[in-house]
Each structure stands twice: as structure tokens, then as C-alpha cells.
Amino acid sequence: MHHFAYRDGSLHAEGVDLKRIAAEVGTPVYVYSTATIERHYKLFETAVKQAAPAGKAHVFYAMKANGNLGVLKTLGALGAGIDTVSEGEVRKALAAGIPADKIVFSGVGKSEQELRFAVEAGIYQVNIESESELDLLSRVAASLGRRQEAVFRVNPDIGAGGHAKITTGSSENKFGVSFEEVGRLYARAANLPGVRIMGLAVHIGSQIREIDAFEAAYAKMVALVGALKGEGHRVERLDLGGGLGIPYDIPKAFDYGPSLIEAYAQMVGRVTKGLDVELGFEPGRLIVGNAGILLTRVLHLNPRPTRQFLVVDAAMNDLVRPAMYEAYHEIWPVDERPADAPEVAYDVVGPICESGDTFTTGRALPPLGQGDLVAFMTAGAYGASMSSTYNQRLLVAEVLVKGDQYAVTRPRQSYEELIGLDRAPVWFA
Numbered sequence: 001m002h003h004f005a006y007r008d009g010s011l012h013a014e015g016v017d018l019k020r021i022a023a024e025v026g027t028p029v030y031v032y033s034t035a036t037i038e039r040h041y042k043l044f045e046t047a048v049k050q051a052a053p054a055g056k057a058h059v060f061y062a063m064k065a066n067g068n069l070g071v072l073k074t075l076g077a078l079g080a081g082i083d084t085v086s087e088g089e090v091r092k093a094l095a096a097g098i099p100a101d102k103i104v105f106s107g108v109g110k111s112e113q114e115l116r117f118a119v120e121a122g123i124y125q126v127n128i129e130s131e132s133e134l135d136l137l138s139r140v141a142a143s144l145g146r147r148q149e150a151v152f153r154v155n156p157d158i159g160a161g162g163h164a165k166i167t168t169g170s171s172e173n174k175f176g177v178s179f180e181e182v183g184r185l186y187a188r189a190a191n192l193p194g195v196r197i198m199g200l201a202v203h204i205g206s207q208i209r210e211i212d213a214f215e216a217a218y219a220k221m222v223a224l225v226g227a228l229k230g231e232g233h234r235v236e237r238l239d240l241g242g243g244l245g246i247p248y249d250i251p252k253a254f255d256y257g258p259s260l261i262e263a264y265a266q267m268v269g270r271v272t273k274g275l276d277v278e279l280g281f282e283p284g285r286l287i288v289g290n291a292g293i294l295l296t297r298v299l300h301l302n303p304r305p306t307r308q309f310l311v312v313d314a315a316m317n318d319l320v321r322p323a324m325y326e327a328y329h330e331i332w333p334v335d336e337r338p339a340d341a342p343e344v345a346y347d348v349v350g351p352i353c354e355s356g357d358t359f360t361t362g363r364a365l366p367p368l369g370q371g372d373l374v375a376f377m378t379a380g381a382y383g384a385s386m387s388s389t390y391n392q393r394l395l396v397a398e399v400l401v402k403g404d405q406y407a408v409t410r411p412r413q414s415y416e417e418l419i420g421l422d423r424a425p426v427w428f429a
């Protein structure tokens with residue numbers, strides 16, 4: 001469920017009219033709902049805690065989905081941990097007030113500097129993805145007089161996900177160490193001064209709506225936990241990653257309710273039953289996807305013999321998912337239209353000089369005119385966080401709504417910052 005709905009003829013985010021936000025902040029603008037973020041986080045956390053052996057489960061929200069400071073603070077207030085993949089994300093989590101001992105650091109290419117920063121900050125866990133990283137982490141931590149707790153991210157050779165570009169668990173993908181190697185790496189790590197291996201991690205992909213794919217990978221992990229324990233290794237943690245998908249093709253009053261989350265949690269409970277480990281989870285999209293929209297204004301209509309182009313002020317630099325993954329986002333007009341309104345098939349495009357800057361083709365929408373506002377729905381995950389300044393377009397503002405109020409949690413970028421005049425080469429001074 002989300003908290004974007006029509007009220008008095010106009011689309012609202014909780015109690016705030018999107019027209020008001022457009023007028024006061026400008027467009028394009030990302031709008032997030034506190035209530036939706038809180039609802040999804042609590043649903044997920046409750047379900048996995050109930051399912052986990054002895055109730056031991058930790059949720060580390062994957063910041064890459066949406067790193068807005070207001071979003072992070074909202075989750076931090078609920079006690080969430082954070083899954084990070086760069087020094088910038090570790091820094092941002094700390095800046096949002098997330099305690100270091102609730103931060104996990106994942107990623108295939110952590111640099112020495114990034115590891116040093118994370119170890120010094122005292123983070124909870126590093127998810128090691130290669131033997132080379134194991135050595136580097138141990139060296140860095142030992143030089144700081146520390147022993148960093150860590151897990152091995154295992155590539156289970158079971159990939160899944162909404163698109164080939166977001167599958168991570170196949171052996172063809174770059175992520176993790178291979179199954180066969182874990183035992184040897186565990187044994188090696190035992191002799192390294194700077195690491196303490198606490199267990200395993202797995203993450204098979206993103207936008208996964210089939211529980212079976214998770215189950216197959218998790219069952220392999222549980223078997224591996226047993227085998228490693230049999231060899232006398234310490235396996236106290238099992239991080240099951242993120243990847244649970246959400247509906248993008250929502251009916252206007254949709255409620256996907258707790259069903260998929262519950263089915264997932266029940267499966268986790270079944271597969272890990274009796275296992276003496278603490279579980280970890282790294283959901284991203286599930287928490288924030290339906291909690292955000294991208295609000296945009298129609299700039300021009302360009303009717304051509306074969307196509308009706310609707311040019312909006314948002315572009316692929318603001319929301320790259322349709323261009324990158326052929327992703328589908330619903331488009332809702334902010335002014336409510338009667339259910340029986342006539343429809344026009346529009347190609348909705350942005351201003352960028354690429355044909356790929358197309359959000360959708362032939363989409364049936366009520367007739368729209370210059371200046372009308374529309375919302376790209378389900379844009380809370382991998383929307384603003386993947387945006388760029390291509391075509392020298394400013395990064396857009398982000399707004400967090402809570403009840404009847406809203407806050408600009410990231411202002412629109414300034415042209416001064418974009419242009420960076422002070423960075424011109426000295427020889428042009």
C-alpha cells in the first residue's frame with residue numbers, strides 16, 4: 001500500500017496536495033511519503049523477526065535504493081540498520097545518525113581507503129566479496145589495531161531478478177566468492193590478524209517476485225552453514241540480502257498488503273528452522289519503491305502523423321529506469337479525471353537529446369495539456385539515487401511528506417554547483 005491518493009480532485013501525498021509542492025518547490029521533484037516508508041519497514045521487520053530462529057533478525061536497509069537524508073532519518077528512528085556500498089554511503093549513514101554498529105558494508109570493489117574509513121568508524125560488518133579483499137581488510141584493520149567482524153558473500157549460482165542487468169547471484173555475475181572456495185577462505189582467515197569471520201551473506205538479484213528463487217539460494221546457504229560448522233568454523237550470522245520485488249503495475253487503489261512479505265518470511269522461517277544463527281536482511285526497493293513519486297509538468301505536446309509526443313520536464317537523467325531496464329512506471333495525472341474520460345495514446349518523453357529518453361510509448365492516458373502535472377509512480381527506489389546531470393540538467397529537489405507537512409530534504413542543485421567555475425584549469429585564469 002502507499003499513501004498517494006486523490007482527494008478533492010487532486011493527487012495528494014498523505015495530506016499534502018502535489019499541486020502545492022509543484023508550485024512551492026518547482027518541478028521536476030521527487031516526493032516521498034513517511035507513512036509508506038514506515039509501513040513497509042515495520043511490516044518487513046515484524047515478519048522476518050517472527051520467522052527467524054529465536055527471533056534473531058537484523059534489517060539493514062539498502063541505501064543505494066534511496067539515500068535521501070530524510071528517508072534515512074525516518075528509517076533510523078525505527079531502529080533500522082543500513083547496508084552500504086561505498087565510503088560515501090557509510091558517511092551518509094553516520095551523518096543520518098545511524099549508529100556505526102548497525103552498518104554493513106557490501107560491494108565487489110572496496111578500496112583500501114574505504115575499508116580504513118569503515119573499520120575506523122567501527123561498523124558492524126564487512127561483507128567480503130573476494131580473497132583479495134579478505135587480505136586487504138585484514139591488513140588495513142590490523143594496521144589500526146583492530147579485528148573487523150566480517151562475513152563472506154557467497155555467489156550461490158542462482159540468479160534472479162526483474163531484468164538481466166539486476167541479476168547478481170549467477171556464477172556469471174561478478175558478485176561474491178564461489179561456493180567451493182568458502183571453506184578454504186574460512187581456514188585462511190582464521191590465521192589473519194585483522195578479521196573475524198562471523199558467517200555468510202548472499203544476495204541473488206533485485207525485483208524478485210518469485211519466492212522459489214530465494215528459497216533455492218537460501219537452502220544452499222543453510223547447507224553451507226551446516227558444512228562449515230561441521231568443519232569447526234564459526235558461523236553465527238547469515239545475511240540473506242535484499243531483492244524482494246514490488247508491484248509496478250498497480251491499480252489506482254492498490255494494496256499489495258503483507259502477502260508477498262509474509263510468504264517470503266514464512267519461507268525464510270521454514271528454510272532456516274533450528275539453525276543457530278542471527279539472520280540479516282538488506283531490503284531496498286521493498287521499503288522505498290512505492291513510497292516515492294517523480295512529479296513532473298507537461299512542457300509541450302507534439303502531435304505527429306503517427307505519434308503523440310508528450311514532452312515533460314523530467315528526463316532520463318532524473319529517472320533512468322525506463323531507459324536502462326525498459327522499466328514500467330504508472331503515470332497518474334495530478335488532476336483527477338473521470339474514470340470514463342477519453343484516452344489518448346502518448347509517447348511520454350523528456351527533454352534530453354537522446355531517443356532513449358522515453359518513459360513510455362503508446363501509453364493510454366487522459367488528454368493532457370501544457371502545464372498539466374503528472375506523477376511517475378513507484379519512483380522511490382533507484383530514482384533520485386541513480387540520477388545524473390547529463391545535458392547539464394540540475395539534480396532535482398527531493399521532498400519528504402509527513403501528514404499535512406512536507407520538508408525539502410534535498411534542495412534542487414544550484415547552477416553554481418553544477419558549473420563549478422572555480423574548477424576551471426588555472427591556465428585559463
Ligand SMILES: Cc1ncc(COP(=O)(O)O)c(C=O)c1O
Binds near residue numbers: 206241244
Ligand atoms: C548486496 C545488496 N544488498 C541489497 C540490495 C538491495 O536490493 P533491493 O533493492 O532489490 O532490495 C542490493 C541491490 O540489488 C545489493 O546488491
Ligand SMILES: N[C@@H](CCCC[NH3+])C(=O)O
Binds near residue numbers: 321325381
Ligand atoms: N537499479 C536497479 C536495481 C539494482 C539493484 C542494485 N543491486 C533498478 O532500478 O531496478
